[in-house]
Amino acid sequence: MSTLASQPSNESRALNPTAKITQKILVLGATSGIAEATCRIWAAQGAQLFLVARNADKLAAVAADLKLRGAAYVGTAVADLDDTDKHAELLAHAVNSLTGMDIAYLTHGILGDQAQAEQDFQHAAQILHTNFVAPVSLLTWLANFCVQRHAGVLAVISSVAGDRGRKSNYLYGSSKAGLTAFLAGLRNRIDREGVTVLTIKPGPVKTAMTAGMKGSAKFANVNKVAQTIVNAIDKRADNLYVPFQWQPIMFVIRNIPDRIFKKLNL
Amino acid sequence: MPLSTAEPEAPTLPATTAEAPTGPPQFESWGRYPRYNAKVVPLSWRGDFPAVLAGLQDSALPVGMGRSYGDVCLLKDGTLLQTTGMNRLIDFNPETGVLTAESGITLAQILDFAVPRGFFLPVSPGTKYVTLGGAIANDIHGKNHEAAGSFGNHVPCFELVRSDGTRRLCSRTENPDWFAATIGGMGLTGLITWAQLRLRPIVSRMIDYEGIQFHGIDEFLELKQKYHDVEYTVSWLDCVSTGRNFMRGIFMLGEHSKVPGELKPSPEPKLVFPMDAPGFALNRISVSMFNTVFFHKQGKAHVKALHDYEPFFYPLDAVLHWNRMYGKNGMAQFQYALPWERAKEGTIAILRAIANSGLASFLAVLKTFGDVPSLGMMSFPQPGIMFALDFPIKPGITVPLLERLGDMTLEYGGRLYPAKDAAMTPAQFKTFYPEWERFARYRDPMLTSSFWERVTDTTGAKTNL
Numbered sequence: 001m002s003t004l005a006s007q008p009s010n011e012s013r014a015l016n017p018t019a020k021i022t023q024k025i026l027v028l029g030a031t032s033g034i035a036e037a038t039c040r041i042w043a044a045q046g047a048q049l050f051l052v053a054r055n056a057d058k059l060a061a062v063a064a065d066l067k068l069r070g071a072a073y074v075g076t077a078v079a080d081l082d083d084t085d086k087h088a089e090l091l092a093h094a095v096n097s098l099t100g101m102d103i104a105y106l107t108h109g110i111l112g113d114q115a116q117a118e119q120d121f122q123h124a125a126q127i128l129h130t131n132f133v134a135p136v137s138l139l140t141w142l143a144n145f146c147v148q149r150h151a152g153v154l155a156v157i158s159s160v161a162g163d164r165g166r167k168s169n170y171l172y173g174s175s176k177a178g179l180t181a182f183l184a185g186l187r188n189r190i191d192r193e194g195v196t197v198l199t200i201k202p203g204p205v206k207t208a209m210t211a212g213m214k215g216s217a218k219f220a221n222v223n224k225v226a227q228t229i230v231n232a233i234d235k236r237a238d239n240l241y242v243p244f245q246w247q248p249i250m251f252v253i254r255n256i257p258d259r260i261f262k263k264l265n266l
Numbered sequence: 267m268p269l270s271t272a273e274p275e276a277p278t279l280p281a282t283t284a285e286a287p288t289g290p291p292q293f294e295s296w297g298r299y300p301r302y303n304a305k306v307v308p309l310s311w312r313g314d315f316p317a318v319l320a321g322l323q324d325s326a327l328p329v330g331m332g333r334s335y336g337d338v339c340l341l342k343d344g345t346l347l348q349t350t351g352m353n354r355l356i357d358f359n360p361e362t363g364v365l366t367a368e369s370g371i372t373l374a375q376i377l378d379f380a381v382p383r384g385f386f387l388p389v390s391p392g393t394k395y396v397t398l399g400g401a402i403a404n405d406i407h408g409k410n411h412e413a414a415g416s417f418g419n420h421v422p423c424f425e426l427v428r429s430d431g432t433r434r435l436c437s438r439t440e441n442p443d444w445f446a447a448t449i450g451g452m453g454l455t456g457l458i459t460w461a462q463l464r465l466r467p468i469v470s471r472m473i474d475y476e477g478i479q480f481h482g483i484d485e486f487l488e489l490k491q492k493y494h495d496v497e498y499t500v501s502w503l504d505c506v507s508t509g510r511n512f513m514r515g516i517f518m519l520g521e522h523s524k525v526p527g528e529l530k531p532s533p534e535p536k537l538v539f540p541m542d543a544p545g546f547a548l549n550r551i552s553v554s555m556f557n558t559v560f561f562h563k564q565g566k567a568h569v570k571a572l573h574d575y576e577p578f579f580y581p582l583d584a585v586l587h588w589n590r591m592y593g594k595n596g597m598a599q600f601q602y603a604l605p606w607e608r609a610k611e612g613t614i615a616i617l618r619a620i621a622n623s624g625l626a627s628f629l630a631v632l633k634t635f636g637d638v639p640s641l642g643m644m645s646f647p648q649p650g651i652m653f654a655l656d657f658p659i660k661p662g663i664t665v666p667l668l669e670r671l672g673d674m675t676l677e678y679g680g681r682l683y684p685a686k687d688a689a690m691t692p693a694q695f696k697t698f699y700p701e702w703e704r705f706a707r708y709r710d711p712m713l714t715s716s717f718w719e720r721v722t723d724t725t726g727a728k729t730n731l
Contacts, residue, residue: 033310033351058311061368065354069379 023047024098026091028081028138029108031058033207034157037226038105043071050075050094053108073098081108082130084137091141103233104142106135106156109176111210117171124171131175136182143190143197150194155233156183160201160241163250166266187238196236200229203246293346296589297335298596299659299688302342302716310351312368312459316429316712318347325714326429328453330370330397334404335599336688337716338452344714347457349399355379356460363465364422369399369458374583376463378531385465386522388420390579392631399458404685405450405645407635407652409498409520409579415638416647418449424461429712433459438641447708450642452684454709454718470527473498473520473578479567481514483610489517490634497521498578500633504557505617505626505655506550513617514561515632520578532576538586542594548658553627582629592658597627598688600671601654603635604680609651612678616671620655623667630655643701646683654686665689684717695721 025042027035030051039049043066051066053059056078063074075097079090095101112127139154146152161169162176180199187197204210204219213219220243232240241247253266291301307318309328319326326345333339340346349370357366363385365376373387374394380386389408391401400406402424407416414420423437426448434456436445448455480486486501493499496519503515582588589597600620604612613632620626631654635647657664668689672682681698682690696702706722 057313061312061354061356064356068355068358 023102024050024100025103025105026050026052026094026098026101026142027105027107028052029106030076031055031062032107032109033222034202034205034225034229035105035107036062037222038107038229039066039071040069041226041230043067043069043074046070046072048073048098050077050098052077052079052081052090052094054078054080081134081138084134087134087137088141091138091145095145101142101145101152103153103155104138104146106138106154108134109157109159110172111169112172114169114171127171128175128178131172132178132182135179139182139186143186143195146195147190147193152194153196153198153233153236154183154186155198155200155229157200157202158183160203160246160250162201164254164261168266191238196238198232198237198240200232200240200242201246201250202242203249293329293332293340293348295335295337295339296333297598297656297659297688298589298592298594299598300337300340300716301596302337302340304341304343305345306348307345308348308351309370309457312352314352315347315427315457315459316431319429319712325712327713327715328399328403328457330400331372331395333393333396333400334685335597336684336686337720338404338684338687339400340716341714342716342719349397349457352459353397358383363467364462365465366460366462367398368460369397369402369424371398372396373398373401374532376465380465381468381471382529382531384467384469384529386468386575388464388466389414389417391417392580393583394580395583398461398463399453402449402458402461403451403453405640405642405647406685407647409500409633411638411647411652412494412499412634412636413497413638415636416640416642416645418641418645419638420464421449422462422464424448425459426456427459428456429710444708446641446643447705448642450640450645451705451708452644452715452717454713454715456710456713468522468529470523470525471529471575472523472525472527473573473575474523475518475520475571475573475578477564477569477571478517478519479514479561479564480517481511483513483613486513486515486517486632487610493517493519500631502560503617503630503632503653504561505620505630506554506557508621512621513614515630516561516564520573522575523572535584535586537584539588539590542590544593548592548627550624592627592656595659595661597656597658598664598668599654599656599686600668601652601683601686602671602675602680603646603648603650603652603683604675604678605648605650608678609680612674612680613651613653615678616653616674619671619674625657625660625664625667627656627658643705644684644699646681646685648681650680654683684721687717690721692721692723 025047027039027049029035031053049066049071051059051063059076059078063076067074077090109131110127117124117127142154158180159176161173162180165173183197183199202225205222205225206216206219207222210216210219225242228242291303292306293304294301309315322345324344325341326347327341328347328349329339330349352368352370353375354368373396377394391406391408401417402421405416405418423435426434426436426444434441434444436448438445478489480489498520501515501517507514633652635649635652637649640647669691672690672694675682676694676697
């Protein structure tokens with residue numbers, strides 16, 4: 001039940017809180033609302049950060065802010081993460097700049113337009129590529145890097161939407177379902193090598209991505225979500241629903257029989 | 267909390283962009299009166315404006331935390347551009363204390379950054395939950411006006427972006443006319459994307475505090491004279507009592523402690539006013555009891571104590587959403603500045619009218635404005651006496667009273683504060699702010715507010731889009 005409770009940690013893997021200052025963190029999709037809020041917490045702890053994002057102006061604004069908030073180091077690279085051919089070079093550069101890597105935090109993704117994706121396969125493929133194929137490419141490199149060193153955390157933003165496809169966003173949902181399944185398998189493979197894989201499933205969060213969506217006034221506060229994510233990484237959790245209410249909600253949604261579910265408007 | 271965003275949420279989040287808003291308004295001012303529907307669009311990046319205006323049919327208005335009281339942060343049926351997501355730090359020089367930040371950062375967030383580094387705001391309003399841009403746009407003031415002037419006096423420069431895409435760096439020497447129009451310019455001259463603020467050094471969170479009871483305006487003025495060199499002074503005033511207790515109050519003074527102390531960030535507020543209070547909760551008896559308790563709380567006529575800066579500067583921030591205390595009808599604030607020549611007689615006359623109205627609530631504040639000139643064309647502070655009081659909104663009663671009090675203010679040569687206003691008439695506004703026509707030339711044609719539409723009586727203003 002408790003997704004936050006990590007397995008009994010053997011001493012060598014538990015993070016020494018006093019050693020937080022040395023955390024080296026690679027952030028992919030660093031200008032997303034959740035990523036930026038999380039990075040502000042790490043910056044205040046004096047972490048070393050390497051930020052990757054697509055828009056140079058936004059990336060520079062975020063990097064300057066994090067440096068002022070106390071990050072010991074902030075490196076940046078502008079990259080379109082859809083371009084999987086460049087991933088190996090990009091990741092090698094990031095890890096060299098950080099002189100190592102304790103945490104890789106994958107937060108990039110697109111919501112896409114469900115209605116458009118229902119008619120236009122190119123758009124559907126785009127959603128799958130950005131949210132699933134590209135993270136698989138990144139995680140393949142990162143997982144092997146961590147396995148070699150028998151250390152590291154791969155913290156990846158998936159979504160509650162991946163727990164069951166719904167008509168309102170099943171392209172986004174299926175891309176995240178694929179990602180969640182990939183992460184579960186990856187964890188099964190490399191946890192025994194000393195590498196933690198954390199699947200983060202946020203419910204709707206107030207960020208630029210969800211601005212203007214119906215009911216967004218009630219969405220979760222991004223700073224609280226970020227703090228929960230930082231705590232889950234510190235505890236070496238495997239799965240995280242955030243806010244936690246989404247775990248029982250999704251349990252119910254996953255278990256509604258299809259003869260009923262198919263008639264619902266979700 | 268490492269992040270320490272001791273921070274209430276901005277009053278709203280984005281409304282649906284696709285549909286017309288329905289139900290209660292998405293964005294309320296702090297007084298929750300008046301209430302208007304508007305579309306709310308968040309600005310997250312310095313480059314979002316003016317691109318965000320593309321396709322908008324209506325006028326727009328940049329807004330922050332919605333802590334001004336009346337309609338200066340509202341735009342009926344228009345688009346509110348909420349800047350609170352634009353809250354990044356850009357630069358800080360620990361030698362000079364000059365902080366550069368995006369305009370949607372709140373003073374609370376600035377304090378979280380500055381206090382652990384030994385710096386403090388140069389001017390503190392009564393709440394820290396306002397944005398940097400809002401503080402400039404209303405040229406806010408604090409308890410140290412005599413020494414420091416208003417907020418804009420501590421802003422070396424900012425960037426102003428117009429709806430046509432023009433970007434201007436504004437300071438006292440560069441684009442000085444745009445600088446003067448934008449300080450106190452109520453968000454109407456364009457969007458302030460970032461600004462500099464000159465912070466002041468501190469060595470401790472603590473404030474050396476003194477509280478002194480007084481009876482009547484003469485005792486108040488004597489105290490003011492006696493303590494004129496103390497940095498922060500403000501008085502709480504009982505506006506309900508008449509007769510012997512007329513104008514009794516507590517004169518509060520403070521200075522940053524010079525004894526070095528721990529400079530940790532503030533904890534998050536824990537108390538939230540849970541819901542609208544019923545209309546009968548605030549009545550003459552409950553308010554009168556509150557005022558009596560408050561007056562005698564300090565036990566003796568003169569107390570000295572060491573207080574943390576939070577309760578000294580932001581006592582009401584400890585209870586999030588305290589404005590719900592006024593119930594669903596909301597409240598209006600009445601805030602004037604009277605010039606010294608007629609400040610005393612005007613204050614006595616106006617306070618008598620207020621006491622006789624029976625409508626007064628607690629939270630009346632009396633202080634003086636000093637001689638440091640404000641830099642804005644439309645800045646509120648002027649040397650003399652400043653007074654502020656909240657009124658619960660009673661339909662058909664409060665607004666006419668406010669109009670009468672506005673006329674009295676005008677008669678005594680004073681002015682009212684747009685950031686706190688819901689009732690100023692066009693005639694009053696144009697007398698209070700004789701530069702308004704010059705200021706109007708700097709207004710961005712795409713931007714307006716319900717306040718501006720109301721007080722300038724420009725029925726055709728939106729047609730110049």
